[in-house]
Structure formats: structure tokens, C-alpha cells
Amino acid sequence: MDLNENRLTNTKIVSYSSIACNEINIESIYDRCLNKESSVAVSTGLSEISEEIMSCLKEDAPALFRKSRSSLLSFSTLNQSLKKTGWTAADLSDCGLIFATTTGQIDLWQSALPLSKIENENQDRIIQAAHRQSLGYSLIELQKHFQINGPCTLVSSSCSASLQALAIASLWIRQGKVKRCVVGSTEILSNLTVQGFHCLRLLSKDIAKPFNKDRSGINLGEASVFFCLEADNVSELSAHGWISGVGFSTDAYHPTAPHPEGKGSAIAIQRALADARLEPIDINWIHAHGTGSLANDLAEASAIKTCFPGMNIPVTSTKPIHGHTLGASGTLEAALILESFKKQTLLPTMHANNIDPKITLNIFDQPKHENLNHVLKNSLGFGGINASIIFSKNQVDL
Amino acid sequence: MKFKLVTSSTIHESQLVHEELSPAYRKATKNMLAADYVCKDVLSNFTQEDKRNLGFILGTRFGEISSTLEFLSAYEQEKPLSPIHFQNSLHNSTLGFICINQQLTGPALTISVGEKTEDALIDSAAAIGSMVPYVLLCTIDFIPENFKESYYAAYLELKKNDGWAKAYLLQSNFGTETFNLKSTLK
Numbered sequence: 001m002d003l004n005e006n007r008l009t010n011t012k013i014v015s016y017s018s019i020a021c022n023e024i025n026i027e028s029i030y031d032r033c034l035n036k037e038s039s040v041a042v043s044t045g046l047s048e049i050s051e052e053i054m055s056c057l058k059e060d061a062p063a064l065f066r067k068s069r070s071s072l073l074s075f076s077t078l079n080q081s082l083k084k085t086g087w088t089a090a091d092l093s094d095c096g097l098i099f100a101t102t103t104g105q106i107d108l109w110q111s112a113l114p115l116s117k118i119e120n121e122n123q124d125r126i127i128q129a130a131h132r133q134s135l136g137y138s139l140i141e142l143q144k145h146f147q148i149n150g151p152c153t154l155v156s157s158s159c160s161a162s163l164q165a166l167a168i169a170s171l172w173i174r175q176g177k178v179k180r181c182v183v184g185s186t187e188i189l190s191n192l193t194v195q196g197f198h199c200l201r202l203l204s205k206d207i208a209k210p211f212n213k214d215r216s217g218i219n220l221g222e223a224s225v226f227f228c229l230e231a232d233n234v235s236e237l238s239a240h241g242w243i244s245g246v247g248f249s250t251d252a253y254h255p256t257a258p259h260p261e262g263k264g265s266a267i268a269i270q271r272a273l274a275d276a277r278l279e280p281i282d283i284n285w286i287h288a289h290g291t292g293s294l295a296n297d298l299a300e301a302s303a304i305k306t307c308f309p310g311m312n313i314p315v316t317s318t319k320p321i322h323g324h325t326l327g328a329s330g331t332l333e334a335a336l337i338l339e340s341f342k343k344q345t346l347l348p349t350m351h352a353n354n355i356d357p358k359i360t361l362n363i364f365d366q367p368k369h370e371n372l373n374h375v376l377k378n379s380l381g382f383g384g385i386n387a388s389i390i391f392s393k394n395q396v397d398l
Numbered sequence: 399m400k401f402k403l404v405t406s407s408t409i410h411e412s413q414l415v416h417e418e419l420s421p422a423y424r425k426a427t428k429n430m431l432a433a434d435y436v437c438k439d440v441l442s443n444f445t446q447e448d449k450r451n452l453g454f455i456l457g458t459r460f461g462e463i464s465s466t467l468e469f470l471s472a473y474e475q476e477k478p479l480s481p482i483h484f485q486n487s488l489h490n491s492t493l494g495f496i497c498i499n500q501q502l503t504g505p506a507l508t509i510s511v512g513e514k515t516e517d518a519l520i521d522s523a524a525a526i527g528s529m530v531p532y533v534l535l536c537t538i539d540f541i542p543e544n545f546k547e548s549y550y551a552a553y554l555e556l557k558k559n560d561g562w563a564k565a566y567l568l569q570s571n572f573g574t575e576t577f578n579l580k581s582t583l584k
Binding site: 102110111113114116117123126127130131133134135136137139140151152153154155156157158161164167168171172174175177191192195196197198199200248249250251252253254255256264267271381382383384385 | 399454459460461463466467469470471473474475479480481484485486487488489490491493494495497498500501502503504505506507508509510511512513514515517518521522524525526528529544545547548549551552553
């Protein structure tokens with residue numbers, strides 16, 4: 001099916017904000033990536049947002065959002081992003097809202113739920129935890145507070161969740177279902193994810209080394225990221241970039257490992273290129289999923305080689321700087337692409353000095369100043385869920 | 399986006415005959431077993447080529463609460479942690495399981511929007527339906543026994559949907575809306 005057949009408009013990115021990497025704005029996160037200053041603690045392999053930052057955020061947040069770390073981050077980032085647009089209450093009344101997370105407000109329920117196995121435990125506490133365990137609670141809280149009253153959904157497709165969320169928003173705008181859409185994601189560290197990845201033997205306590213011969217696993221990180229999107233004909237707000245093409249696919253191969261030849265990811269990339277009506281040669285840079293796990297990096301490299309045969313397109317992973325922020329990783333790294341459009345500078349990959357000989361990609365260790373127009377972003381998630389989006393500095397022809 | 403309902407299927411988890419299941423299902427959760435059953439049922443006439451052009455959206459309010467509980471309880475009690483419980487704890491794990499079993503390789507996503515999950519399925523289907531000619535929608539929630547009292551108290555309408563898996567195969571871009579998707583899902 002030709003996605004462009006009924007495309008009435010392009011998707012303009014009018015604002016974006018992020019808290020991650022122990023920084024409260026995207027410019028500082030970008031600078032860390034540019035200078036290869038990792039926020040990952042070497043003893044734990046985790047990138048946490050400090051209590052000092054969380055305390056500052058609490059000062060400006062309503063009481064409702066102060067109870068949960070996840071809620072506080074979501075409120076603060078969405079608030080920042082909306083302020084940059086100047087959208088009015090009327091604008092928000094029919095605006096879409098898409099949120100992505102895999103754990104929601106897990107800080108409020110991860111200790112209380114196991115109490116249900118113990119007789120005579122405090123039922124009120126368990127009931128409160130049950131309320132918060134439903135991921136939708138995070139979305140509905142934001143929707144009510146900000147009065148964003150158009151269609152809404154919450155995507156929970158593991159590490160591809162937020163890139164899928166951006167893609168769904170773009171499809172809604174193209175179809176004329178909404179004129180504006182807020183898309184966001186928040187992921188916090190939790191016992192479930194940290195211990196879960198640890199018991200899968202995927203967690204590295206050193207700073208991750210994506211694509212490196214000596215890579216030993218992933219780092220986990222926290223992030224909250226929000227985007228405000230518009231149809232191209234809605235306002236005079238300037239564009240930070242455009243969503244030109246989207247592609248999804250599924251591996252149907254393994255619950256936690258990607259297809260070893262990256263077949264699913266290759267299909268998602270090809271679908272995004274076709275949707276954008278671009279040729280592989282048009283892509284200036286690939287911001288990879290690049291987790292640093294043995295399986296992911298080989299599979300993704302294979303997918304890139306399949307889709308860009310004989311080409312030497314620069315490829316970057318910034319995960320050693322901010323950690324893998326799971327469901328929020330797609331939007332966080334998309335925000336870094338938009339900063340790169342401003343600076344016309346490609347971000348380097350940390351530890352790019354000893355690349356795995358099986359990975360024949362153009363991975364570089366210093367920033368590159370180049371003419372950037374079209375950038376591919378990939379996500380690969382558990383369950384074999386793949387998503388790719390092409391971001392463009394300038395609008396593509398309809 | 400207009401849809402035509404091609405076929406649908408429902409089953410309660412208690413109706414599954416576990417002894418008849420193949421060894422491939424030994425690590426599956428109850429959500430996975432019931433959801434896979436109804437999806438297989440509605441796709442019985444689909445070829446592998448058809449499945450490449452099929453979108454799939456799974457809606458679940460609480461995800462894999464049983465596996466999540468097992469994993470977190472083991473952690474709280476300092477018992478050995480199970481990688482299977484962790485991989486099965488993700489909201490997305492039922493979707494991944496069905497994609498593997500039914501060899502679905504098209505666009506797929508999991509959504510979870512509390513009491514608005516059915517509305518969100520329809521809105522998400524509108525987007526996915528612009529990519530592919532068929533969309534499979536599936537809803538599933540199974541609340542473990544020791545949670546039922548707490549969850550039913552928190553969500554009054556949950557009791558009637560608990561344990562039920564429902565699948566709907568839709569043909570997208572059908573021109574005229576021939577059925578009320580919202581009332582069908584609810």
C-alpha cells in the first residue's frame with residue numbers, strides 16, 4: 001500500500017524537549033554527546049537523573065506530579081515543550097497525545113505488588129498500586145492536566161515504543177485525523193528493568209561500547225522526551241525538522257534476540273525509505289539503535305549493509321553517553337538528530353577505535369561537519385519489533 | 399479510515415485445553431495462550447504472503463501482570479531471578495509471542511491506555527490501516543487469582559473482561575464503515 005497515496009500534508013516538528021543524561025535540556029545532552037562525556041556511572045553501568053535535578057523539578061510541578069519520578073519527569077518535559085510552541089487551550093482541545101513507556105509509574109508499584117502474595121497485608125496499599133500499574137494512568141494524568149483532548153494512545157512496544165509513537169502521530173497528521181499532536185516518552189530505572197537485564201546477562205557495568213570488538217552489553221538510562229508536531233499548513237511556527245518517512249516490521253524470530261541477519265530491521269528501513277520516496281544514497285547519516293549488545297549490533301549492522309549496499313554512510317550510536325533508555329530511546333535520539341540539523345554536525349560514537357571486524361560500517365570517533373538533510377533513525381525491540389523513521393531538515397515534496 | 403469486519407473470535411482462558419498444547423507453549427503466559435488461540439483462529443485462511451501485509455495491534459490494560467509479580471516477588475524475597483519471567487513481564491511479550499507463532503512480519507504494536515484501551519485501538523488502527531490492507535486487533539487481560547480482589551475493587555468494570563481474549567480481523571480502506579468498531583470491541 002502506498003502511504004503517500006492519501007498524504008495530504010507533511011509532519012512538521014515545532015518543538016522538542018528532553019531531560020536525560022543528568023541534564024535538563026537537549027542542548028546540554030547534545031554537547032555531552034558531541035564531547036563524548038558519558039553520564040553512565042562506571043560502577044553500576046547506569047545513567048541516573050540526580051536527586052538534585054528531581055528536587056528542582058518538584059518546585060515547579062503540581063502536587064499530582066510530585067508523587068512519582070516518572071510523572072514528574074513527564075510533566076516537566078511536556079511543560080517545557082508546550083511552552084516553546086505557544087499553543088493555546090483551543091489548539092490543545094483537539095490535539096492528539098501519544099505517550100510511550102514500558103514501565104510507566106513503576107516506582108509507585110514495584111514494591112507494593114508483591115505484598116499481594118502475603119496474607120493480611122495492607123489491601124489499600126495494594127489497590128493503590130494496582131491503579132498505578134496500568135500504564136495508561138500516566139497518559140490519562142497528562143491528558144487531564146494539560147487538557148489535550150484529541151485522540152490518544154500509549155505505545156508499549158518495548159524499545160521501539162517511542163519511535164512507533166512518533167510514526168503513529170505522523171500518520172494521524174497525514175490523514176487529517178489531527179492537526180497537532182504531542183508525542184512523548186518517559187522511562188525511569190527500576191528493579192524490574194535493571195535486575196531483568198542483569199539476569200538476561202545483557203547489562204554492562206562498564207560504559208557500553210557499541211559496535212566495538214570488545215563490547216560486553218548495554219547501559220540503562222533514564223529519559224523523558226516530548227515533541228510537538230503540526231501539519232505543515234497549520235501555523236507559521238518554524239520547523240526544527242520534518243518526519244519524511246516511517247517504516248515498521250516484525251522479526252517473528254525470537255522473544256528477546258533480533259533476527260541474526262537483521263531481516264526485520266532491514267524491512268523497516270526499506271519501508272521508511274519508500275514512504276519518504278527517497279533513495280538510499282539520499283541518507284546522510286544513520287543514528288543507529290546501537291545498544292552495545294553482541295546480538296543487536298551484529299543484526300543492525302547486517303540490516304544497514306542490506307539496505308545501503310556498497311555505501312559508506314556514517315553511522316553513530318550515542319547510547320554510551322546517555323544509556324539505553326528503552327521505550328524512550330527513539331525519541332531521545334530523534335531529538336539529538338534535530339540538534340544535529342541545527343549544528344550541521346554528526347555526533348561521534350564513543351569507543352569507535354576498535355570496531356568488530358564483522359561490522360563493516362562507517363563508525364567514527366570525532367564530530368563531523370557535513371551538510372545534513374536526511375537522517376535515518378532505527379529502533380529494534382524485544383518481541384522483534386522494528387521501527388525506522390527518516391527525519392529531514394527541509395520539507396520533502398508531497 | 400473505514401474498516402470492514404472480516405471475522406472475529408473470542409475465548410476465555412479457562413476454556414483452553416492445556417494438555418493439547420504443543421511444547422512450544424511451555425514458557426507461555428495465560429495471556430499469550432489465549433491471545434494466540436483467537437489470533438490463529440481468525441487468520442486460519444491467511445497465507446504467509448497475506449501475513450506480510452497484515453498489521454497487528456494488541457491492546458492490554460495491565461499487560462503481563464502475573465510474570466511481573468513473579469519476578470518482583472522473587473526479587474523482594476532475594477530468590478534467584480528467572481530470565482523467562484522477565485522477558486514475559488513486558489506488555490509487549492504477548493505480541494512478540496503471537497508474531498513468532500503465527501509468523502506475522504508486518505507492522506505491529508502493543509498499546510495500553512487503561513479504560514480507554516478500546517478507543518485507542520480504533521485510533522491506532524486508523525494509522526496502521528494506512529500501511530496495510532488488513533489489520534488484526536486483539537485484546538487480552540488476565541488478572542492472577544491473588545490480585546483479583548484488589549483489581550476488581552480498583553476497576554469496577556474489569557470483572558466481565560478478565561480472562562477473555564478477543565480478536566478482530568479488519569479490512570482497511572473499505573470505503574464505507576460497515577460496522578460499529580467501537581461497540582464491537584466493547
